[in-house]
Amino acid sequence: MVQRGRRTAKVSGDERQDTILITAEALLAERAFDDISIEELARGAGISRPTFYFYFGSKDEVLLALLDRVITEVEHRVGDLPRDFESDPAAAWTRSIGMFVEVFAAHRGVSTAAIAARARNEEVRALWSKSMQSWVDFSSDVIRSEQARGAAPEGVxxxxxxxxxxxxxxxxxxxxxxxxxxxxxxxxxxxxxSTIWIRSIYGSDNPGRR
Amino acid sequence: MVQRGRRTAKVSGDERQDTILITAEALLAERAFDDISIEELARGAGISRPTFYFYFGSKDEVLLALLDRVITEVEHRVGDLPRDFESDPAAAWTRSIGMFVEVFAAHRGVSTAAIAARARNEEVRALWSKSMQSWVDFSSDVIRSEQARGAAPEGVxxxxxxxxxxxxxxxxxxxxxxxxxxxxxxxxxxxxxSTIWIRSIYGSDNPGRR
DNA sequence: TGACAGCGTCAACACGGCGTCGAAAAGTGG
DNA sequence: CCACTTTTCGACGCCGTGTTGACGCTGTCA
Known part of the structure; x- marks a missing residue:
């Protein structure tokens, strides 16, 4: 969890902070991040613009907090996934990919805004990059073990x-x-x-089950 | 740039416009688009900020012109490519992909700025989208014909x-x-x-030559 | 040749969003 | 009810964008 802005924790303060996040996600569902001003975020949370700065250091920090929530959700759901790559590789990969699609679709405003914000904001980039890295690590571990057991060809x-x-x-x-x-x-x-994943990992549409 | 001889207004205007573009591409090589102000572009071209508006309506318009040049270069080079997909599919795809890599690498500042600007700017999005569309059309035509001749499997x-x-x-x-x-x-x-392209199109690393 | 059209130019302005500061208001403990 | 902390916001200055009105230069033509 990324803690920014307020130093001390007070219940009413946390509620305000939450209200800002809710307002932001709602606005992001209908408008691009750049087209949302801090003024609007503040008004939506029932406070003035300077007060916004009491809770967040910038608009980007709000996005960062929002992204953090989405990523936490993905991580949580990744953990719940069955990992039966050996018994039914195609189904296992498809389930993983489907989970990503679902979560990002459920937070499309945040996802697309965050991905765009990477170019501009170092912290967003770092957070995204960290998650990406963990997904890549997971995938490459599985690919490597599939190659090791002979189910997937080498060559890449x-x-x-x-x-x-x-x-x-x-x-x-x-x-x-x-x-x-x-x-x-x-x-x-x-x-x-999933077809592309499976074909390019296994070189075939029907990787051997075990 | 001193104006002399029988130069018409249009020519000097074009030169100025060109100078702005050159300045922009040079700055983009070392800095993000958002971190370049119109003031800098203008100064780089030896004019004042208001005068910049005589040549371009906005900073985005400069980027659009730059992107247009890159895309034109790609189109030009696409045309020069041999299209021997039937005789050596793997080599043909690799050559096409390599060409894109080369051109975008040669103009990395413009490419990355333009891709980021899509989110914000309708015209950039339209231009990029149009080119993307033509590359997609080309690829899917080839894929379809490879499927038709039995070299590539159906399924997607x-x-x-x-x-x-x-x-x-x-x-x-x-x-x-x-x-x-x-x-x-x-x-x-x-x-x-190219491995991913070939495996996911042909379902194998060594698609049959003919 | 001189006066005039219009082009290229820029100083100066208006605007809107960001970030800050200092002081007032609201909340809390003794 | 006082002292102290937390929360709030009015008002300010800054920066970058986009616009406007006027000035000078240059080519043209009576």
Whole structure:
């Protein structure tokens, strides 16, 4: 959890801080981050602009806190996932990818704003990068062990493959959520993504079950 | 730049405009777009800020012009590429992808700034989207014909596959150019990307030559 | 040749959002 | 009810954007 702004913890203060976050997420659902002013965030939380600075040091800090929540949710759900890559690889990968799609779709405003904010903000970049790193580590560990047991062919470095596939997911999911053009339908995204993962990891559509 | 001879107003204007573009690309090589002010662009071109507005309506318009040049270069080079997908599919895809990597690497400042600016600017988004569309069209045409001749398996919609792979390239290339973390080494990017393309299009590392 | 059109130029202004400061108000403990 | 801390905000200064009105230069033509 990222603690910023207020130093001491007071209940009413925490409520205010929460109200700001709720206001921000609500506004992000309908408007781009850049088009939201601190004034609006403050008004939405029933305070004045200078008072906003009592709770957060900047607009970016609000986004950072919001992103932190989303990432925590992902981590939580990653932990709950069954890891039966050996018995049914295709299903296991598809479930993982599907989980990401679900969580990011549920917080599309925050996700797309945060991803865009990486370019500008060091802390957002660091936080995103840290999570990305842990997903990449997870994927490349699995890929490596699939290669070791002979289920997946060598020929590409597991780490490089994992990075590329994770970056693809990030990009395709944001394109879908923002309904970019060209993009793909939200309904077919999961199928395409998991097909690409499976084909490029196993070199086949039906990796051997065990 | 002193004005003399029978130069018409238009020519000197074009030169000024060009100077602004050159200044912008130079600054973009060392600094983020947001950290460059119109004042700097103007000074770099030897004019005052208001005069800048005579040539461009906004900073974004400068970026748009720069992006346009890069895209034109890509289109030009796409046209020069041999299209021997039937005789050596792997080499043909690798060459195409390599060309993108090269051009974007040669203009990394512009590329990354433009991609970031999509979120904010409608025209940048439209221009990028148009090019992306044409690359996607090209890729999906080839994929479809590879599927038709039996070289590539069905199982995924060619268009969806093409979109996802192109988006992956965009994301991986920008990650590499910005030396993001996690990312992959610039030297291995081409190999990983083309492996993923080939495996996910053909379901194998060595698609049949003809 | 001189007067005039209009182009390129810029000083100065208006505006809007950000961040800060200091002081007032509200809350808390003795 | 006083002293002290927490919370709040009015008012200010700053910065970057975009606009406006006027000035000089240059090419043109009566």
């Amino acid at each position: 470095d597991a780490h490089d493959l994992a990075v590329s596939l994770n970056l693809m997911n990030e990009r395709v999911i944001t394109a879908v959520l923002d309904a970019e053009s060209p993009a793909i339908a939200e309904t077919s995204a999961l199928h395409v993504l | 919609d060619a268009h969806d596959l093409a979109v996802s792979l192109n988006l992956m390239n965009e994301r991986v290339i920008t990650a590499v150019l910005d030396a993001e973390s996690p990312a992959i080494a610039e030297t291995s990017a081409l190999h990983v990307l």
